Amino acid sequence: MILICGIPSETPITLVTKALTNLGVNYVMFNQRNFKNMSMRFELNHGQITGLLSINGHHYPLERFQGVYTRLMDVQQLPELATEPPNTLVRQNAQILHETLMHWYEIAPIRVVNRTEPMGSNFSKPYQSQLISKHGFLPPETIITNNPEAVQCFWNKHKQIIYKSISGIRSIVQTFTEDDLSRLDLIRWCPTQFQLFVPGTNIRVHVVNTAVFATSIDSKATDYRYAVNQVGNSAQLTEVKLPDELAKRCVDLTQSLGLIFAGIDLKITPNGDVYCFEVNPSPAYSYYESHTGQPIAEAVASYLANKST
Amino acid sequence: MWLILSASHDFHAQWAFTQLQQRGLEPIEWITDQQFAYANCWEHYVDQQGCSVTFKLTDGRTIHGQQIRGVLNRLLTFSTDHFVLAKQSERLYAAQEMNAFFASWLHSLPCPVLNSPSATGLSGRWRHISEWIWLAYQAGLQTDLYQESDLTPRNLYHMQGQLSPPTPSTQTVIIIGQHVLGHSMPPMVITGCRELAQLAQTSCLEINFSVDEKERWFFSGASPLPALIETGEAGLDALATIFFGW
Numbered sequence: 001m002i003l004i005c006g007i008p009s010e011t012p013i014t015l016v017t018k019a020l021t022n023l024g025v026n027y028v029m030f031n032q033r034n035f036k037n038m039s040m041r042f043e044l045n046h047g048q049i050t051g052l053l054s055i056n057g058h059h060y061p062l063e064r065f066q067g068v069y070t071r072l073m074d075v076q077q078l079p080e081l082a083t084e085p086p087n088t089l090v091r092q093n094a095q096i097l098h099e100t101l102m103h104w105y106e107i108a109p110i111r112v113v114n115r116t117e118p119m120g121s122n123f124s125k126p127y128q129s130q131l132i133s134k135h136g137f138l139p140p141e142t143i144i145t146n147n148p149e150a151v152q153c154f155w156n157k158h159k160q161i162i163y164k165s166i167s168g169i170r171s172i173v174q175t176f177t178e179d180d181l182s183r184l185d186l187i188r189w190c191p192t193q194f195q196l197f198v199p200g201t202n203i204r205v206h207v208v209n210t211a212v213f214a215t216s217i218d219s220k221a222t223d224y225r226y227a228v229n230q231v232g233n234s235a236q237l238t239e240v241k242l243p244d245e246l247a248k249r250c251v252d253l254t255q256s257l258g259l260i261f262a263g264i265d266l267k268i269t270p271n272g273d274v275y276c277f278e279v280n281p282s283p284a285y286s287y288y289e290s291h292t293g294q295p296i297a298e299a300v301a302s303y304l305a306n307k308s309t
Numbered sequence: 310m311w312l313i314l315s316a317s318h319d320f321h322a323q324w325a326f327t328q329l330q331q332r333g334l335e336p337i338e339w340i341t342d343q344q345f346a347y348a349n350c351w352e353h354y355v356d357q358q359g360c361s362v363t364f365k366l367t368d369g370r371t372i373h374g375q376q377i378r379g380v381l382n383r384l385l386t387f388s389t390d391h392f393v394l395a396k397q398s399e400r401l402y403a404a405q406e407m408n409a410f411f412a413s414w415l416h417s418l419p420c421p422v423l424n425s426p427s428a429t430g431l432s433g434r435w436r437h438i439s440e441w442i443w444l445a446y447q448a449g450l451q452t453d454l455y456q457e458s459d460l461t462p463r464n465l466y467h468m469q470g471q472l473s474p475p476t477p478s479t480q481t482v483i484i485i486g487q488h489v490l491g492h493s494m495p496p497m498v499i500t501g502c503r504e505l506a507q508l509a510q511t512s513c514l515e516i517n518f519s520v521d522e523k524e525r526w527f528f529s530g531a532s533p534l535p536a537l538i539e540t541g542e543a544g545l546d547a548l549a550t551i552f553f554g555w
Binding site for chain 2: 040042045046047049093096097099100103104106107117120121122123125127129138139140141142143144145146147150165166167168169170189190192
């Protein structure tokens with residue numbers, strides 16, 4: 001039996017639950033919005049983990065779960081808590097329930113997509129970039145600084161640069177232009193990340209265990225995820241097949257980060273150089289699957305259920 | 310040059326700084342989170358040739374990454390005092406950015422960094438007690454029954470990786486690199502502690518035990534921010550060996 005954690009109506013979740021049904025695999029939905037009707041406990045005794053998850057009066061021994069797919073949203077942002085004042089018992093209880101869940105699946109010896117700790121490398125893009133480089137992917141030339149003069153030099157040298165956040169917050173890629181010079185002094189408050197713009201083809205690679213799904217993205221936007229806002233047209237997505245060596249590197253990279261499921265952002269230059277910008281540990285893969293028909297959800301479901309695709 | 314990084318009130322860091330200086334580890338600099346917050350200039354490069362970092366503090370010190378031969382990293386988080394006039398959402402964003410930035414430049418240093426940054430802590434990974442108990446069992450240490458439920462109030466000690474506050478029966482072992490420091494430790498505990506530090510990928514680790522009347526050592530918690538003063542001369546020997554030896 002598989003435990004699905006998150007918001008049932010969210011497309012990445014819906015696709016996996018459908019895939020599980022198609023495989024004939026039972027699942028239980030930990031619907032975050034239903035927190036008032038759920039309860040959980042577990043115990044750890046000489047390396048053995050047992051416990052119980054109760055949902056709407058139904059009781060599920062934790063030992064029955066062979067896998068977990070988790071896409072939890074921030075508990076405190078749940079619509080059911082929107083009118084709750086800060087620090088009420090309701091908010092605390094919702095939080096503790098989710099923490100108990102996460103503490104359990106962080107250590108449970110079952111298939112979890114993905115555990116919390118490995119997802120953490122994404123909290124710092126340049127930190128993750130250093131981990132990525134060990135697998136032969138090129139990092140874009142980057143400066144992180146609070147010194148406007150250093151940025152000016154970087155811009156003068158490269159002519160085309162972009163800027164974005166260092167952490168995963170407010171992570172929208174923007175092109176640096178002459179208009180930005182007048183506000184460059186603002187970076188004295190907080191170091192900001194600037195990168196050489198790398199021309200080429202955006203490729204998003206989804207890795208599920210050892211399965212690889214690659215999508216080519218055609219867009220003139222700096223950040224194709226916001227193509228409509230940036231250039232007025234949405235991006236064009238096409239399924240592509242990676243060379244075996246590159247596919248293997250993507251699998252090795254994913255595993256080295258401790259992840260089962262990852263969305264890897266590559267750019268392949270006209271020269272054939274392969275840059276990697278990010279490994280996303282909780283990819284919103286449905287956007288790509290809906291455009292290309294790639295069976296990513298089926299691969300996730302098969303992994304969780306330990307069935308070959 | 311060697312660096313000790315910590316909060317300004319970290320007397321373990323201050324002790325290590327003073328003692329290591331007296332042992333001839335020179336030049337050694339102690340830089341606090343508040344000094345970093347007001348740094349004049351940061352430049353951190355990441356590219357195909359590798360990484361570099363340079364920062365200039367308001368007291369005139371300039372640190373280049375390539376000069377650094379070792380770091381004792383006890384930073385918990387980044388100070389945001391200088392953002393006090395900003396909106397809370399902006400302060401939170403800036404704090405996230407600074408933590409992400411620190412993780413990158415610390416990780417980029419080629420010299421020993423005790424401890425390396427992680428997503429859940431600038432000076433090593435802070436784990437919930439449930440995860441520590443799981444790891445301790447894998448490491449061969451004795452563990453007691455642990456229970457958790459959404460019906461019991463949040464336990465702050467558990468969040469900090471401890472079963473409970475220290476008691477008279479608490480024994481502490483501190484790992485610094487390969488060195489296992491403590492009193493009257495059974496051989497299995499020494500082996501298990503080394504293994505736990507390896508599993509946890511944490512070079513500087515404090516491991517606590519509750520010792521019962523039969524002298525059995527039960528794991529009771531761990532922290533990536535060990536009480537260094539407790540290690541005395543042995544701890545200083547361990548740090549000096551690691552830093553001089555690189």
